[in-house]
Amino acid sequence: MLDPRLLRNDLDAVARNLARRGFVFDRGGFLKLDAERKRLQVEVESLRQQRNTRSKAIGKAKAAGEDIEALRKEVGALGDKLTKVEDSLSSVGGMLDEVMRGLPNLLADDVPDGADDTANVEVRRRGELPEFDFEPKDHADLGAALGMLDLESATKLAGSRFAVLHGELARLHRALIQFMLDVHTQEHGYAEAYVPYLANENALFGTGQLPKFEEDLFAVGGDGRYFLIPTGEVPLTNLVRESIVEADRLPIKLAAHTPCFRSEAGSYGKDMRGMFRQHQFEKVELVHIVRPEDSRAAHEELTANAEVILKRLDLAYRVVTLCAGDTGAAAAKTYDIEVWLPGQNRYREISSCSNFEAYQARRMRARWRNSETGRPEPLHTLNGSGVAAGRALIAVIENYQQADGSVLVPDALKPYMGGCEVVGGNT
RNA sequence: GGAGAGGUGGCUGAGUGGCUGAAAGCGCUCCCCUGCUAAGGGAGUAAGGGUUAAAAGCCCUUCGAGGGUUCGAAUCCCUCCCUCUCCGCCA
Numbered sequence: 001m002l003d004p005r006l007l008r009n010d011l012d013a014v015a016r017n018l019a020r021r022g023f024v025f026d027r028g029g030f031l032k033l034d035a036e037r038k039r040l041q042v043e044v045e046s047l048r049q050q051r052n053t054r055s056k057a058i059g060k061a062k063a064a065g066e067d068i069e070a071l072r073k074e075v076g077a078l079g080d081k082l083t084k085v086e087d088s089l090s091s092v093g094g095m096l097d098e099v100m101r102g103l104p105n106l107l108a109d110d111v112p113d114g115a116d117d118t119a120n121v122e123v124r125r126r127g128e129l130p131e132f133d134f135e136p137k138d139h140a141d142l143g144a145a146l147g148m149l150d151l152e153s154a155t156k157l158a159g160s161r162f163a164v165l166h167g168e169l170a171r172l173h174r175a176l177i178q179f180m181l182d183v184h185t186q187e188h189g190y191a192e193a194y195v196p197y198l199a200n201e202n203a204l205f206g207t208g209q210l211p212k213f214e215e216d217l218f219a220v221g222g223d224g225r226y227f228l229i230p231t232g233e234v235p236l237t238n239l240v241r242e243s244i245v246e247a248d249r250l251p252i253k254l255a256a257h258t259p260c261f262r263s264e265a266g267s268y269g270k271d272m273r274g275m276f277r278q279h280q281f282e283k284v285e286l287v288h289i290v291r292p293e294d295s296r297a298a299h300e301e302l303t304a305n306a307e308v309i310l311k312r313l314d315l316a317y318r319v320v321t322l323c324a325g326d327t328g329a330a331a332a333k334t335y336d337i338e339v340w341l342p343g344q345n346r347y348r349e350i351s352s353c354s355n356f357e358a359y360q361a362r363r364m365r366a367r368w369r370n371s372e373t374g375r376p377e378p379l380h381t382l383n384g385s386g387v388a389a390g391r392a393l394i395a396v397i398e399n400y401q402q403a404d405g406s407v408l409v410p411d412a413l414k415p416y417m418g419g420c421e422v423v424g425g426n427t
Numbered sequence: 428g429g430a431g432a433g434g435u436g437g438c439u440g441a442g443u444g445g446c447u448g449a450a451a452g453c454g455c456u457c458c459c460c461u462g463c464u465a466a467g468g469g470a471g472u473a474a475g476g477g478u479u480a481a482a483a484g485c486c487c488u489u490c491g492a493g494g495g496u497u498c499g500a501a502u503c504c505c506u507c508c509c510u511c512u513c514c515g516c517c518a
Contacts, residue, residue, distance in 0.1 A: 059445035
């Protein structure tokens with residue numbers, strides 16, 4: 001959500017910023033609704049004040065043993081009128097809320113213009129592209145040949161866009177997760193958390209998945225209204241929902257390994273090969289909760305923390321700044337980290353690191369106590385994958401493949417592989 | 428799943444129809460006192476919103492959530508959510 005004060009004071013600037021995303025803001029409609037809201041609210045409050053004081057007068061008169069019948073009638077009429085105006089206010093207020101809730105975040109100044117991912121801007125490249133003296137295969141072929149990536153069984157068990165991993169490949173996947181968690185908690189100062197994999201509507205509203213992106217989520221039946229989390233961001237960030245964090249507790253840096261569930265609605269036919277785009281995947285998520293003045297630096301730090309994982313795995317990658325049209329609705333600015341996949345002969349997204357500034361915090365009512373003003377103010381939230389485990393597995397398979405179809409275990413993962421140095425080395 | 432108890436400010440905890448946005452205590456902030464420390468004295472200390480360019484002031488709302496009764500609800504009624512205790516079940 002945006003600062004309502006900013007909307008009132010500098011509507012044109014807000015509209016101009018949102019237009020960069022291609023979002024058309026109906027300024028006239030907003031102004032009309034807001035003026036109506038203001039008028040009704042002033043009236044409601046004035047009527048309430050009258051009712052309150054007259055009701056107290058009844059109490060006094062009654063205590064003094066006076067006749068209160070006339071007063072009671074007068075206040076009763078006041079109450080009827082109040083109810084009517086209140087109804088109008090809540091209807092106008094509801095419309096206004098809907099407009100407010102539907103507004104995307106303001107983009108940071110340094111987000112490049114552009115409509116889609118072709119306009120994203122590369123920030124840096126790291127690592128050497130691997131060279132093969134044979135024709136490299138992609139992970140789907142390699143995994144199938146190893147007998148360790150079993151998409152047919154996954155289809156039988158659940159459907160398309162699921163995977164079953166076997167043996168050393170399953171272990172390699174687990175090793176990646178352990179490795180990433182260890183690096184972030186032991187070297188980057190993140191506190192590890194274990195969190196629910198189901199979230200309620202409030203939590204999903206807080207981080208911005210609801211109400212606009214419900215079709216991307218899996219809903220779960222049962223008494224309550226639950227959804228499978230699409231990312232660990234949802235439980236981690238919502239830890240500060242509806243709370244006021246004392247300044248000396250900031251920054252809060254959290255890391256968690258969670259599965260992620262995405263319906264991938266609207267992506268039919270896209271990335272159908274292998275396990276690149278799945279309904280279920282694992283991820284180590286990093287979240288920062290910071291003071292507003294620190295969020296830009298935290299964004300760089302968070303992104304660098306995720307990059308360390310790829311550096312340690314000796315994987316080539318690049319970092320891109322998403323352009324205006326490609327930046328998610330809740331984010332002010334996003335860096336995507338793209339890892340080199342020899343099987344696709346290009347860089348593909350393996351992490352997305354975003355600064356949400358106060359957007360999620362306003363939706364969550366997550367505040368910190370600013371000692372300079374003494375007031376609770378929205379804090380800033382950030383998150384990024386550090387990194388997606390399923391895609392990291394793909395990257396390792398494709399980058400560490402050998403001519404015979406086996407896969408070398410990267411040095412960084414060896415401590416987690418119980419002596420196994422080559423996946424498929426015995427076959 | 429069965430039985431019971433309960434959800435009040437940062438915390439503990441009073442409060443069964445009006446003078447209670449809320450006693451008291453703890454914590455915290457500021458001031459006074461004290462050579463330091465400890466102890467003591469005083470004042471302040473919820474959030475959201477409206478009015479305002481902003482503030483001050485004034486006003487409205489909020490005692491788990493949502494409805495209802497009433498001139499008036501933390502207090503009475505209904506529904507839901509959550510927490511705790513005991514029993515059962517279970518990894």
